[in-house]
Amino acid sequence: MADLDPAEKIKELSSTLASVEAVLDLDAKQREIEELREQSADPELWNDPGEAQKVTRRLANLESTVSKVGNIRRRLDDLSVLYELAASEDDADTLAEADSELDSLRGDIGELEVRTLLNGPYDEREALVTINSQAGGVDAADWAQMLQRMYLRWAERHGYPTEVYETSYAEEAGIKSTSFVVKAPFAYGTLRGEHGTHRLVRISPFDNQNRRQTSFAGVDVVPVVEQSDHIDIDESELRIDVYRSSGPGGQGVNTTDSAVRITHLPTGIVTSCQNERSQIQNRATAMSMLQAKLLERKRREERAELDELRGESVSSWGTQMRNYVLHPYQSVKDVRTGVESGNPGAILDGEIDTFIDAEIRWMRSQEAAEK
Known part of the structure; x- marks a missing residue:
């Protein structure tokens, strides 16, 4: 033009x-x-x-x-x-x-x-985002926290309310994991392309020899469940632990064992919530998170079965999907769409709409090709 x-x-x-x-x-x-x-x-x-x-x-x-x-x-x-x-x-x-x-x-x-491309069965839902540090030690924990900030800043830029359900802090720096919900229409359809492994390359701020470090963090995005969703959960297959909520460095933020962690033994899925002072409320939220993750697991299994029946290779968007390089050059690149930016500072401050839009178009093209 x-x-x-x-x-x-x-x-x-x-x-x-x-x-x-x-x-x-x-x-x-x-x-x-x-x-x-x-x-x-x-x-x-x-x-x-x-x-x-x-x-x-x-x-x-x-x-x-x-x-x-x-x-x-x-x-x-x-x-x-x-x-x-x-x-x-x-x-x-x-x-x-x-x-x-x-x-x-x-x-x-x-x-x-x-x-107009967000027409999937759950695309209109709010999004439950979970981030886990992966390989890379303390740098990976720091990287997970950087990603959490990136998504929360993205939501803030758009005026989308968020609620952090749980954050597990690492001992030295950063976080082991976090779960939060983005409370906006179409949040799931918008963010589901972010699901996968995010890779960071930089000079480690935790290495006194200033060596380059590669670290990884996994992002999981699932739709928030509604009352109409039906997922059978056998209580006998759950391990429920209660513990005291804590902040960075182990600082207590509650004086009672109100935080709740639920482990679904057959799948190994773990959810936890510590943002409420009531153990009952935290348990209800953790159960809702578990239902959301089991619903998404069921949807992916059904999709894989259909692909297998068609004789097609099973699609997997949960692999490495974006590289963030801060040294020796400055670049952020999506390995699927090819979208690239030379301004990682802006990206890490939540300016990720160009990547998200390209992901949505890419996913729709993939889904159309598989039909």
Whole structure:
């Protein structure tokens, strides 16, 4: 679009937006909004808090989407007027303002276009993210904590609420593991491409000989479970441990054994929660996390079985997926999509949308090829 005049650029963006509007089917969404508003106004709905929450969350999501698309369409219409004003008055400041708005709209429409690809069965869900330090000793623990900060900063940039359920701190520095939820519509569909092993190469700040160190951390992303999800869990197959919550360096943050760790013995899946002061609340949250991980495990097993029946190799997105190099050069590169950045500082500060958008497109192309 670089060689086009502003009118042609606006025309192209308008065409892209029209395609997005068609895929989103705004008329159908508006009809559903009216139906959901009627449901939410019914006092009897609130006799079932789970169903009420589902209805209100769906309503808020639809209203947000319709409002956002309408706002972008209005901004695009206003942009033509702004360019005409800049031309008629030969005003450089107004022209610069119009060019800036054009760039902003291009990004917003591109984000909407990617959203239309999030049509998987769980893509609308909130996301439960777990990070574990892997090979690399204290550097790996530090790396796991850096990744936690990266995702929390990403969520903060977008205004997405987060809640850290559990963090297990390493002895010297960093963390052994952490689990947190991103409470936003489509958080799972947006972040599921981040699942896999993240590799860091740098001069170790923990090595007095300043040697280069390679360390690894694993990121697991699963959809948050809802009441409609059914996962049978045999209580006899669980080991439940209670312990005292602690902070960095073993500093006590609670005076009672309220933290809960649940181990699912058949699969070895472990979940824990220490963010509540009540042992009952922590146990409920840990059980919900376990259900989410078992649901995702079941989904992946079913997918693997289908691939095997088709005679195809089993897809695995859980391998090494991104390299972060801080020495001897500066680079972050996704090994699947090829997307690369020479500014790891910005990436580690949460500016990962370019990588996420490319992952979504890549996953959809992979899924389409497998059908």
